[in-house]
Amino acid sequence: MEAQLETALEPCEFAYDRKKELVLNPGVDLRTGMLSDYVDTGTPDTFTVVINWGEGAPTTLNLPAGATNYSATHQYLDDNPTGTPTDNYTINVTVTDDDGGVGTANTTVTVNNIAPVITGLTATPLVVLGNPTNVSGAFTDVGTKDTHTISVDWGDTATSAGTVTETNGSGTFAASHVYSIAQFYTITVTLKDDDGGVAAQKINVIVTAAGKMTGGGSVDTGAVNTVGKNGKPQAINATHGFELFVNPDLSTGGNLQYNDHRNGDNFHATGFTSIIMINDPALDPGNPLAKHDTAIVKGVGRLNKVEGVKFEAVITDNGEPGKTDTFSIKFPGGESAGVSGKLDGGNHQAHLLP
Numbered sequence: 001m002e003a004q005l006e007t008a009l010e011p012c013e014f015a016y017d018r019k020k021e022l023v024l025n026p027g028v029d030l031r032t033g034m035l036s037d038y039v040d041t042g043t044p045d046t047f048t049v050v051i052n053w054g055e056g057a058p059t060t061l062n063l064p065a066g067a068t069n070y071s072a073t074h075q076y077l078d079d080n081p082t083g084t085p086t087d088n089y090t091i092n093v094t095v096t097d098d099d100g101g102v103g104t105a106n107t108t109v110t111v112n113n114i115a116p117v118i119t120g121l122t123a124t125p126l127v128v129l130g131n132p133t134n135v136s137g138a139f140t141d142v143g144t145k146d147t148h149t150i151s152v153d154w155g156d157t158a159t160s161a162g163t164v165t166e167t168n169g170s171g172t173f174a175a176s177h178v179y180s181i182a183q184f185y186t187i188t189v190t191l192k193d194d195d196g197g198v199a200a201q202k203i204n205v206i207v208t209a210a211g212k213m214t215g216g217g218s219v220d221t222g223a224v225n226t227v228g229k230n231g232k233p234q235a236i237n238a239t240h241g242f243e244l245f246v247n248p249d250l251s252t253g254g255n256l257q258y259n260d261h262r263n264g265d266n267f268h269a270t271g272f273t274s275i276i277m278i279n280d281p282a283l284d285p286g287n288p289l290a291k292h293d294t295a296i297v298k299g300v301g302r303l304n305k306v307e308g309v310k311f312e313a314v315i316t317d318n319g320e321p322g323k324t325d326t327f328s329i330k331f332p333g334g335e336s337a338g339v340s341g342k343l344d345g346g347n348h349q350a351h352l353l354p
Contacts, residue, residue: 045097054089054109055080076111078145078195085113085196115197116141116148121189123203126276128210128248129182129291135162136174139191139199144169146193152177155185162189182209182278182292209277209292210248212353213315216241217346219327219339223262236262238339240327242315244295245353246277256297256313258329265304265336267329269311272299277350284319290350293317309335315348322347 044065051059053074061070080087092106121137135152150162150173162175179185185207190200218237225234238261244254252275258267277292279285285293295315303309310332318324325348328340 045099045101047098048096050094050096052092052094054091078143082194083196087111113193113195113197114142116146116191116193116199118189118191118199118201121201121203123187123205125204126206126208126250127179128246128250129179129207132176132178133185133187133205133207134174134176135187135189135203136172137189137201138172139166139170141169141193141197143193143195143197146195146197148173148194149192150175151190151192153188153190154179155187156181156183179207181281182207184278206276207278208246208250208275209279209290210246210353211277211290211292212243212245212351213277213292213295213317213348214243214351215315215317215322215325215346215348217322217325217327217343217348219341220344221260221262221337221339235344237344238262240329244272244275244277244297244315246275247353256299256301260336260339262337267301267303267309267311267336269297269299269301270307271301272297274298280316283316284324285317285350287317287350287352290352293350303331303335306335309333317348317350320347 046065047063047067049061049063049070051072053059055076056074059072059074061072063070076089088108088110090106090108093104095103116139119138119140121135123135124133127133139148141148146169148164148166148171150164151159152162152175153159154177156179158177160175160177162173164173165171173191185205186202187205188200188202190198192198216239218239220235221238223236225236238259240256240258242254242256244256246252252272254272254275256269259265274297276296278294278296279292280294283293293316297313297315298311300308300310311329312332313327313329316326318326322343325343326341327343327348328338330338
């Protein structure tokens, strides 16, 4: 939690009268004071200054003869009582000279809670549906006497508390959750101290189904062959075929072929860097038993005999008979135009693994 002294306090003067009594003038800065021995013409006194901060051990200063000022600092490790963002402490100062003369004064300081800081946050980046997604992290708090709690919003309407381990203002936290739908999620972790200080961070995770997608068909490219059958204009399509899978251990594989009949481009996937199978609630499940209806694919392949061309594809199964299934493919390097749209022939199918 906190704290540094925040109030702007005025300087004070400690003045003797002829009876050697110490008198503290009002309006004091008890961290930085001034002693004035302007009346006593005898041997200069030495002084002991005791500062009681209202919590913790007092500070004692021994000042030499002739001293006219002092200074001291104090860090508040908590603002009591617990559960309040701001609390006031009374600071008392007692100055005693070597002849027994005593002067006292006090003032009030406001101590504000300082929120904790999340210093690290990690999560399982990719998990198969049905397995736990784990979140962990670390935090610090300048209020070393604060205690902390953690709450996790998993991004699927579920929230849960996490476990916290802490010592002297620093600690770690952890939480776990099992998702019921394969999707992309943003997790929000909220850390609170016992005086209302809050810190929050977000992290993204992916939950993929273990499953398979197969199919193929054609998509209208938007181009037209002006000399089609019977001399009538004819739409030019791009065709594709695929078989893709994600195993329970997150290993992936399959094949994908794409032919663009506008320009004769021929593409064959030779490797996959990522295959993710998710469930889009907006789609009609083509196979109600399957836990997915969309495949998101990245990889490399051979385009017109040129190896190593990167591609990205999104394939959906929107129920039968397949006319609203979609296929899109793009080439980030611009090597081919790609295509995106609903099938005007063919079908995609989501499957459970054998």
